[in-house]
Amino acid sequence: MNGSATQRSERVLETLLGIQRDLCAALEATDGSRRFLRDEWRRPGGQGLEGSGCTAVLEGGALLERGGVALSDVSGTQLPPAATARNPHLAGRSFRAQGVSVVFHPRNPHVPTSHMNVRFFNAGDVWWFGGGFDLTPILPYQEDVVAWHRAAAAACAPLHADFYASARRHCDEYFYLKHRGEARGVGGIFYDDLNGDTPGFPTGFEPGLAFTQRVARAFQDAFVAIVARRHGLAYGERERRYQLHRRGRYVEFNLVFDRGTHFGLQSGGRTQSILMSMPPVAEWHYASPDAELDAQLLPYLTTLRGKDWLGTSADQRR
Numbered sequence: 001m002n003g004s005a006t007q008r009s010e011r012v013l014e015t016l017l018g019i020q021r022d023l024c025a026a027l028e029a030t031d032g033s034r035r036f037l038r039d040e041w042r043r044p045g046g047q048g049l050e051g052s053g054c055t056a057v058l059e060g061g062a063l064l065e066r067g068g069v070a071l072s073d074v075s076g077t078q079l080p081p082a083a084t085a086r087n088p089h090l091a092g093r094s095f096r097a098q099g100v101s102v103v104f105h106p107r108n109p110h111v112p113t114s115h116m117n118v119r120f121f122n123a124g125d126v127w128w129f130g131g132g133f134d135l136t137p138i139l140p141y142q143e144d145v146v147a148w149h150r151a152a153a154a155a156c157a158p159l160h161a162d163f164y165a166s167a168r169r170h171c172d173e174y175f176y177l178k179h180r181g182e183a184r185g186v187g188g189i190f191y192d193d194l195n196g197d198t199p200g201f202p203t204g205f206e207p208g209l210a211f212t213q214r215v216a217r218a219f220q221d222a223f224v225a226i227v228a229r230r231h232g233l234a235y236g237e238r239e240r241r242y243q244l245h246r247r248g249r250y251v252e253f254n255l256v257f258d259r260g261t262h263f264g265l266q267s268g269g270r271t272q273s274i275l276m277s278m279p280p281v282a283e284w285h286y287a288s289p290d291a292e293l294d295a296q297l298l299p300y301l302t303t304l305r306g307k308d309w310l311g312t313s314a315d316q317r318r
Contacts, residue, residue: 005122008205009096012120013073015209016100019118019216020071023102024056026220027069030227033062036069041270049076055273059280063231065107068276073098074269086193096122099131100216101260103277104223109243110230112137112144112185113250115277116219117260118212129208130192132167133219134175136185136250138243139235139293140300144226145186146314152189153310155218159211160201167191172306177253182301184253186309189215242293247282254278 024036036056043051051074058067075096099119106113118131135148149168156164167189175184194211196202203211254261254277264274288294 005096005125005127008127009073009098009120009122011209012098012212015213016071016073016098016118016120019100019213020054020056020069023069023100023216023220026224027058027064027067027104030224031058031061031063031067034058034060034064036067039273041273043074043270049074049268051075053270053273055270055276057276061107063106063108063111063227065105066276066280067104068102070101070273070276071099072101072269072273090123090126093123093126097263101277102219105247105279106227106231108231108233109138109235109239110141110233111227112140113247113279114219114223114226116216118216119260120212127195127205128192128198129194129203129212131212131215132171132188132190133215134171134185134188134190136246137300138246138297139239140186140297141230142312143314144229145300146309146312147225148186148188148222149309150314151218151222155211155214156189158214159203159207163191163201164189166201169306175253176305177249177257179256180249180252182249182298183305184250184301186300187305238290239293241283242290244281244283245285245289246297247279248284251278251282 028035036058039055039057041053041055043049051072053070053072055068055070058064061067073096075094077094078092097119099117102116104114113136114133115136116131116133119129121128121130133152135145137144152168153164156167168187171187171190172183174190175187177184194201194203194208196204261274261277265271
């Protein structure tokens with residue numbers, strides 16, 4: 001890669017390191033019982049792939065049953081099929097892929113599972129930003145859903161007035177379990193291939209990097225605020241069993257549909273880092289264990305999918 005490409009990637013790496021550091025510090029302070037284990041790794045060159053990173057994992061905490069904040073910086077001689085399916089003109093190119101991937105699986109079912117990913121690709125003279133965040137509640141609260149989408153819209157506003165609507169739509173389309181006919185969660189934002197050639201939203205490197213930082217900060221602040229509202233709520237075996245049942249849907253999406261998981265596995269990535277997004281415990285039932293809790297959650301994943309939450313009252317209703 002030429003000097004300018006290298007300089008861009010080094011700027012991105014510095015930003016991603018700061019994002020990982022800030023997220024780990026915020027969640028350690030919020031959890032209060034455990035710290036993230038930081039597993040630094042390096043993959044030497046060989047078989048066309050090399051790189052390094054740091055997978056930070058917190059397990060068995062008061063708040064997080066499992067939380068992961070994984071940073072990776074990987075270079076290869078050829079993009080895997082998960083990347084070239086949408087960009088066939090890049091087949092056979094060398095690449096450098098950098099990103100921070102975050103998944104928080106809380107212990108308390110009142111606190112939703114949350115996910116964020118921010119990433120940057122260099123493929124010769126072509127580069128782009130991607131990422132987003134989404135929310136997967138078990139026991140949903142309208143107040144949390146509205147606040148989540150308001151945080152997403154605020155992060156998008158400086159980039160382009162219409163970008164939130166586009167990224168929100170892409171999130172709804174992407175995080176969808178086709179075989180179940182339901183969304184994975186209540187959405188957020190999702191974007192890819194963001195650069196100077198993006199139709200409708202041409203974005204230079206500096207604005208794209210600044211947007212990456214805003215997305216990460218919005219995710220962090222919005223999730224910590226939800227934790228403050230829900231972490232102290234009581235729950236019992238009924239709610240726990242339903243949580244494990246719904247976690248099974250999360251696993252299904254990640255293994256069947258998620259492009260990031262496929263990219264990592266197809267490119268020969270580090271398996272334990274790729275699969276840290278899995279919940280530590282999940283269950284699959286032939287039928288739902290709780291029709292009443294289904295009646296509270298499923299409308300958010302079906303009939304309310306795509307709803308304009310920005311114009312909705314942020315009350316306490318479930």
